[in-house]
Amino acid sequence: MTPSTRALVLSLALAATLAGCNRDRPAEPAGPAPAPGAAVTPAAAAPMAYESKTPYAEVSLKLPAAIKTQPDLHAALYARSVADLRAFTEGAQADRSEAGGDAGLGPYAKSIDIVPGAETGKLFSLVRTDYENTGGAHPNSAYRSVLWDKALKREITAADLFAKGANLSSLDAALCAAVNVEKRKRDPGAQTVALTGGGDWTCPRAATTPFVLAQGATPGKAGGLVFLIGPYLVGLYAEGAYEVTVPQSAFRSLLAPAYADEFGGAPKA
Template identity: 30%
Template sequence: MQGRLMVPAAVLLIAACSPSHDQSAVNAAENEAAARFADKMAGTPQPAPPAKPFAQADKSEFLEFSYAYPAQAAAIPFLVDKFGKDAASSKADALKMAKDDSAAMKESGYPFRPHSVETKWRVEADTPRFLSLESESYVYTGGAHGMTGYDVVLWDKARRRETSVKAVMTSPAAFAAAIRDPFCRELDRQRAEKRGEPVVRGDDDFTKCIDPMSETLVPTSSDGKLIDAMTVVVGPYSAGPYAEGSYDVKLPVDAAMRKAIKTEYQDGFVTP
C-alpha cells in the first residue's frame, strides 16, 4: 500500500449509489474529497475557521458586566488582544469601584445599587481599505441614571495596523474647517426635530454649535466599497439635555472633506 492514496470510504459509497447521469457530480465530489484527504496526510496547512463574534457577560451582587465585538474584529489578532485587555481592565476597575461604593453605602446606612458596565462594538465600515468600528458603552454607578459614551477604532487593512481618524487628516484644523458648516446645519436640524421648534442660537452648549472635533468621529460606508461619510457622534449633555440622548450627525464626503484627507489615504474615500 505504500505510496498509494487511500480514498475515504464515504466517497466510494457515494460513487456506488449515485445514478449514472449524476456521474460528473460524483466525480467532482470524489476528487474534492481525495484532494482534502491528500492535503491532510501531507500536512498541508488548512484554512482557519471563520471568526465568530465575541460576547462576554456576567453578573454579581456588585456588578453587571458585558463586552462584545463583531466577527470582523475577531478575525484580527491585534484587535482581539486590544479588546481583551480593554475588557479585563474595564471590568477590574468597575468591580473595585462597585465594591468600594457598597462598603461606603453600608457604613452610611444607605442601600447599595449594583453597578453596570456594558460595551458593544459594531461595524460602521468594512471596505477593502478600512475596517471602522464604533463602540457604545453604558456605565451606571448607582446615581439617578447612567451615562453613555462612544469610541472608535480604525484598522488600516492595507498597512495591517491600527491608525486613528485624525491620523488620516492633513491636519485636525483643516478637517474642522471642512466640516464645521455642514455639521452645524445638520446638528441644528436634528435639534429642531427633537425639540419641535427651530434652534435660536445662544451662548450655552445646548443652542450654540459645538466643536465637532471634540466629539467621536466615525468613518462610515453605505456600500462596503469606500468610506462615503464621517459621522460625528455627540453624546448626552454635549449638544442638548440628557433627555435628548445622543446625536449622530452624518456628513457625506464632499470635495472639501476629501481635500483634508492625506493623499495616501484618499483611495479609501469616495470621490464626490
C-alpha cells in the first residue's frame, strides 16, 4: 500500500468513527437556548392557566378564551407571565430567608388575571391585572395592557398607535379631565388633580399609562381608549383603581394613518 493510499484509508476510518460518535450525541438546538426559567410552549398548545404553591408563595395565572384567536400572542404572553410568577416565588423565598424564617406569616401571594378589551379588524387588546400580597398593610394591584396588531403579529405601543411626532398634550388634558369626572362621581368633594402644579397627586400622561381599546357603538370600530390607573396614582388607596374612557373624537387627529380607520363613533357606556 502506498503512503498516499494508507493516508486515504486512515482518513476514511476516522470519518466513520466520528460519524458513529455523532449518532450517539444529542442534536444541537436549532436556535438560541431559552432564558432560564422561561416557559417554552408551542403557540398552538399554550395553556390557559398556571398555578404554583410553595411554603413561600402561592401564584396563579388566568387567560381569557378570546386569546385563543391569537396563538402567537397567547404563547408569548403565557411565557412572560409565568416567568414573572416564578421570579416572584424566588423573591419570596429570598425575602423569608433573609428575614430568618417565616415568623408565623403565611406565604406571599401573586395572581395575574388577563381579560380582553375591545377588538377591531386590525387590533386586539388585553388588560393584565397583577395582584400582590406580601404581608404589608394591604395588598397591591397594578395594571398592564397589551395592544396587538393581528396582521403584523406583534405588540404595538403608543408610539406606534399615534402619528410620529404627534403632540399628545390634548390627549393628556382629555385624560386628566376624565379622571376628575370619575373622582367626583365617587366623592363630590374630591380634590381636583392636574397635570402639573400643587396637590398630593398629578394626572398621569397618556403615553405612559396602560390603555386598551374601548368598545365602540359602531360595529368593528373602537370608540376610544380605556386608560388603566392603579391605586395611589391619583388618590388615596381607599379610592381604588380607575378605568377611565377617552372618546376617539378627542384624539382621532393624532392617530397614525395605519390605525386611524380602526376608530369611529362613540364609546359604549
